[in-house]
Amino acid sequence: MTDTDRGTQRDRDSAFYLFTQQNLPACKPVLTPEWVFMTFLFIGFIFIPVGLVTLRASHSVVEIVERYDIGCVPEPFRINKVSYIQDDSIPKNCSFSFKVPKYMKAPIYIYYQLDNYYQNHRRYVKSRSDKQLLHGQNQHGISSCQPVEVNNDRPIIPCGLIAWSLFNDTFTFIRNRAELKVNRKNIAWKSDREHKFGKNVYPFNFQNGTLIGGGKLNPRIPLSDQEDLIVWMRTSALPSFRKLYGRIEKDLDVDDVVVVHLMNNYNTYSFGGKKKLVLSTTSWLGGKNDFLGLAYVFIGSSSVTIAVVFTLLHLLSQRH
């Protein structure tokens, strides 16, 4: 800087000058008692209503959860469930029924829920090949699919542990002796169907090994249409998870008795996992989940409490 451009009034007002002198116009919030009180009260007034609305939404959802993994094992095998499930000669069909507690408006979503199943285990999550799923056999790079990448020196499509352990219990629902139609289309994310799983990729050499994991796939249907596989391949976040099985597009009335016929194929017995069937409607918020609403109410009321306690202490100490 030369002397001429130092210190003239115009320069002193320029934004750059204020910046270099660390004198920019600034907002300097201070937590004065009034502000503290207002802030906490404000949080409370926002959070409690939001929590109540959320809770209401959660309560409007009707959810039926039926655990079937033990009930479907015949009495003699209850001691050694693993031998039951691994023995192919024993028929796996099973049925149970439940009563609808409340009117359920269509669409009713059908989920299967697995507990203590580590779909998020690193070895499991990594064992897939996105390239192969999209482009098929020509593609290399299936080494990530270990230990289920080749069988008899030929690549497996789809390769990897995730696909290999595909869930294969099936359910049919009967109400008043008539089968309830289950829509099993569009249960996977649209982006998955269109961009992650190839339209021209067909299952090949799948479940041909000595050790067969889970379900088999129809080799004539391209992967992009194998929605069960797509849903399954979208790995869960936690060891207890639900996955979408299908939708019932008819309303269920109160006290309707629904009989479920199922094929209990999937082995969760060897690792002590639970299998459940879930039927649920949804609200604008999603499924039945009181936690969010309760948490909102809790945080809201704590902050109101803090506001009150703070103000009381503030006034008390001022009096002294």
Add this chain to the structure above:
Amino acid sequence: MARIRKRSIQLSKLCSFACCRSSSQDEHAQIGQKGYSRVVYCNEPDSQEQIRLRYRGNYVSTTKYTAVNFLPKSLFEQFRRVANIYFLVVACVSFSPLAPYSAPSIILPLVVVIGATMAKEGVEDWRRNLQDIEANNRKVEVYDKSSCSFRQTKWKDLRVGDLVKVCKDEYFPADLLLLSSSYEDVVCYVETMNLDGETNLKLKHALNVTSFYSSAESLKEFRAVIKCEDPNEHLYSFIGTLYFDCQQYSLSPQQILLRDSKLKNTECIFGVVIFTGHDTKVMQNATDPPSKRTKIERRMDRIIYVLFSTLILVSFIGSLFFGIETNNDLSGGNYTRWYLRPDKTTVFFDPRRPAVAAFLHCLTGLMLYGYLIPISLYVSIEICKVLQSIFINQDQAMYDEVMDRPAHARTSNLNEELGQVHTILSDKTGTLTCNSMEFVKCSIAGTLYGRGMTEVEIALARKRGEQLTEQAPIDASESKKSFKGFNFRDEHIMDGKWVSEPQSDVIQKFFRVLATCHTAVPEVMGPDEIMYEVESPDEAAFVIAAREVGFEFFARNQTSIKLRELDPTSGIRVDRVYELLHVLEFSSARKRMSVIVKNPENQLLLLAKGADSVIFERLSKEGRAYEERTKEHIEKYSEAGLRTMAVAYRELDNDEYKTWEQEFLKAKTSVSADRDVLMDELACQIERDLILLGATAVEDKLQKGVPGCIDKLARAGIGIWVLTGDKRGTAINIGYACSLLRHGMKQIVITLELPEILAQEKEGDKEAIAEASLNSIKLQILKAKSQVTEESSTEFGLIIDGKSLTYAMDKNLVNSFMDLAMRCATVICCRSSPKQKAVITRLVKSVTGRTTLAIGDGANDVGMLQEADIGVGISGVEGMQAVMASDFAIAQFRFLERLLLVHGHWCYRRISMMICYFFYKNITFGFTLFWFEAYTSFSGQPAYNDWYMSCYNVFFTSLPVIALGVFDQDVSARLCLKHPLLYQEGVRNILFNWPRILGWMFNGLLSSIIIYFLTTNSITGPAFRKDGQVADYSVLGVTMYTCVVWTVNCQMALSINYFTWIQHLFIWGSIAFWYIFLVVYGSIPPTLSTTAYKVLVEACAPSILYWLTTLLVVIAALLPLLSYRAFQIRFQPMEHDRIQIQRRRPESTEYDATQRRLSESSEARTSSELPSEVRIRIDNLKASSKRKN
């Protein structure tokens, strides 16, 4: 150079700086041996012999790196940091199957971080390179033998043996041997400012044998060989021999012109290049200043170790559980979790060898939880510090308009240390005072001359409570002759009136001494305008005073001094030439200076001036006529804070002089070790039987704003020590003048000038004196200590002299002395030497363990500046050497107030907040990974997509934290200065103590727990959207990550106190950038984006639950800190909170706040706190109540 030159051997013989002529002395005998092997063939740089020696060229490079070694060398520098090594190892291992994430995602941030640091290094080095290029391409005239003329050549092409011609005001391109100059007596003047910071001119003198070679033609025949010492760093020594004309001539530093010094007052010189490039003395001297690290940085290293231990612990816990889970995969010969194929597994997951798997998993864990260690911490801090330095340099309030000097942060890594200064050690002369001496008073023949009050007198009068009515303003007619260095007002002397004074002959002699007895060089700037180049400002004051009275010194050469004097009888001005025979120079040991001259009347005179004590010793019996009165006056002057000097003369007998001169010349030309001693003794012989004329009093003016600044610093609770060479009386008075010693402050004086000690000194038994002194000092210290303890409510000022200090530094006494000193608000060490200054500094630093700041301006302060934690140099008049050794340079002492209280406080706060926050944000992030791990049976699966993780430190959280580190202000600069007590936050380090650091870490842990558990419980399980879809791994990752980004950025918004558009942009921009990133990254093909593919657009954004969860988690995670802050500010406010609230409050409540602070503090005060603090608060209170009235 076709000038006719007279050769005048006689003149140079008389020159006081005559060179050593004797050859074959001890050192010169070593020539040719080891260490003295350099050979220069003058004027034959192309000869075979010279080329064979392969001396380096004159190309100079001061850069740290070259184009070739930049990459390896700077990389090596980077990986000297433990944290960077760790990240490098992680990056290498990330190619193995051990890695929980893909290799590029860990390498990218490392490359960004290392690249940023390297770029910074590169830019700095490039600047140095530009300077080098400039220096290397300067032009100099080099002799070309073939054409017998000089031709312009670049500096870098200069070779050893070249003959060069340097003109006035040019720099010497290399170390040269002076052959001849445009002066007939082959001398030249040089300025060595760039070497040692001294601004005075030095005289160099060529050998007479070479003086003939002063034109291009004559140089053609010049052939000589120089054998001399090898390159070394000693600026003031040179040993060599010139072989010329079959004769040997010894060379001394007198003939050497050093690179980077400047030719002054001389038309031109011719010289031979001896040392080039890096062999030159100045380059050999270039060493890096000692690097200093701040306390915060050292503590930060310890925090990193804590985090490393946490990392190892967490990984260990993880791998323990992983081992157990893996072991359980094989129970009783059956594989439990069959979907993991434990039958066909690698070693990493093998249930048959769980111990090995667990160990390998531990390595994976070390990589995964590496996010606990903030990778970008170092580079962010460095960037912040550089930017902070720029702000310091740019501050207009620290810019000296007169000198055109802004403040300059020479090192950027000490910024935050400025906010923690506990003790300031200050030099006096040139630091507190201007070091521009003003001649104010004198005492001639026992009569006082000069009226007007000095600043010290004004201060003293104010102290006594006198009304300053008599202080008549200097009227216009008097002030018309106002010169720098002259403030003498007396109608009896000025304007030639001295002639009619009763003792006019003494007055005449007195001013003649002042006009001749000096080493100043006049520089005629124009008619009636003469500047003087002087060694010390005192001398300038004397010469100017003599000029103003009528004894104008206007020309000097080696043998004469010319004065233009007022002739008392005729009343006209006449030129008189004094033949200068010898100069007996001033030295701190001799404390006097004298010249021997022959006046136009052919009288031999010895004219002397010096410290009163020294001169009074040497008076003759008849010369003591005015002794008593003069002594009185000197006493009075020094009380008034003036520097005094006694003036005397002697008429020499011709024979006596002749005999003395012979001996003296003999001593001077001898090169034995005791030469100096011999010369001192001889000088003593002639400097006796003096006749006292009078005494001078020079005022060392206080710098502008010093008292106010010191007052502020004291109120900030900073202890101030003044280390000065002055007499005790002067020091105490200066102390009062600059409010170091204040009204109501008790003085403790520790001294050895006690009757019993003095009595013993007369006896002369050195051991007895030492013992008695030690005991006396011990007694005095103990007495003072008990006094300080008894009267804990009063302030104390400790005054100790240099001699007592040596005893107080005794290792048995030093602790109690320092204890005493620490309880005093001010400590003044008078009569201390430069070395003592450094020793005291080191002692204060080591005994207190707190931050010390040394401030000084001269070469004698360099030791002190380098010893202290922070060295501040005043870039004033005394050259640049102190500045070169300093960490910060300011133009005036008063800027220290702003540097410490504003910039220091801000930087301290910024850096400590920044580091705490850094750890907070990384712990928050790192532990969410850990909690997720716990739900994947510790298999090492990260909760987030690889690229989210690697961008965390680099993109989503980096800019706000830099904004915090660069821009945040808790209170404005004005309030910082208004409330100096705020500074104590830094001194006590309350923003970066362990409770606070651990508090932030705990907050991070809490945030991570809140984020993880609220998110998982809210979003997973049942459907999270109306269309019945459930949240999977990718959705959970995005939700959690969103919450983390929001939370850490909002915490930042909560913790800063200063929002400009920059903060808003960075904080909210970082959050917005996360969404933008997600959209962009989610739209690239799924084989690259994997789990992030369209996750925001398709899955999360349409889900109301996602947004509601974000809101819930962020508020919940902010709530703990928010409530803590709310309660803490209201019920246990820190100093800055108080000030912030006060600023907000209406005027009426300010009084209550102050009162509350007062009562609180007196309750809370512990014995360790400074007692001054209470008083300060009381002062504040008084001031504020006064304002109200």
